[in-house]
Amino acid sequence: MSHLTKPAFWKTYFTGARYSNDQIPDLSGKVAVVTGANTGLGYCTMVALAGHGAHVIAACRSEQRATDAIERAKQEIRTKYPNAAEPNLEFLQLDLNDINNCAQAAKNFLSKDLPLHILVNNSGIMNTPYALSADGIEQQFAVNHVGHFVFTMGLLQKINESQPSRIVVLSSLMHEQHPKGGIDFDNINDERTSNPGARYGRSKLANLLFGKALARRLKDERVYVNIVHPGYVATELNRSSQETFGRTAGLLLEYMTKIVGMAPEDGALTQLYCATSPEIENKDIRGKYFIPIANELDPNPIAFDEDLQERLWSWTENIVEEKLKA
16 A cells, blocks of 8 residues: 555644654764765764764765765754764765675774664665666665665674664655566666666665564564655755756756755654664564654555565675675
């Protein structure tokens, strides 16, 4: 059943926010990694976590953009949280387009000899023109799913050692645009069998399948994995729209996003809920899907297909083993 036909989905528009920055507990002593922390939802997540005392690692592709964002975040935290300790923020180089880089990024974090209490797999691309990753995988699938899979699995032992801990996987309502059958494993790199929107939907379904499969694997640990649709948020995620859809349609989409889209500070609250709310541990919430703001909802039924979850897991492990250098 589509979100758009669920009364529970529309009800969330009238129930109000279930989480706010004021509800985030003191995170002193906690270490968090946020992918794509230099802009949009990732930036707002970094600010909120560090503003409440967490040591935040900004895992980003560009050191310059990340460094600029960190300096901007420090100033914002001093203003927004005047009683907070001096923000502890640092950069970790991560290119989700490259399997070997993702594996090395995880090793680079581990070399810091820090615990890891919160991992927010925030970064992503949407509706980009057809392209292949550094490893020859369709780019939206590579960046949104495969790269995060490699990075997460490289950090998982440390996350386990640091429990109670959280893993937050960003998906999207657009997972419902998935191809027939969910993941067309034999055609992932075939441009002729898909379009930018379907490729994005496939990658977002993969996020859900991965999150649920990981939550099952960690069911006996105090590691809480949950999946988030942040909402329609005014971020840079549509930056490829003109290149993909043409100038007129792209400009219209960018304009609509600015007018209709949720502010990133509000859009980040659902992932912050999963990353920080005491409810997650107190109520043993794991493997669930949340939409704005912090409302639990069932995703498309195909996300519950454990056979498909395991097929995706095996396919990803195999492609990673093939591409990973010794």
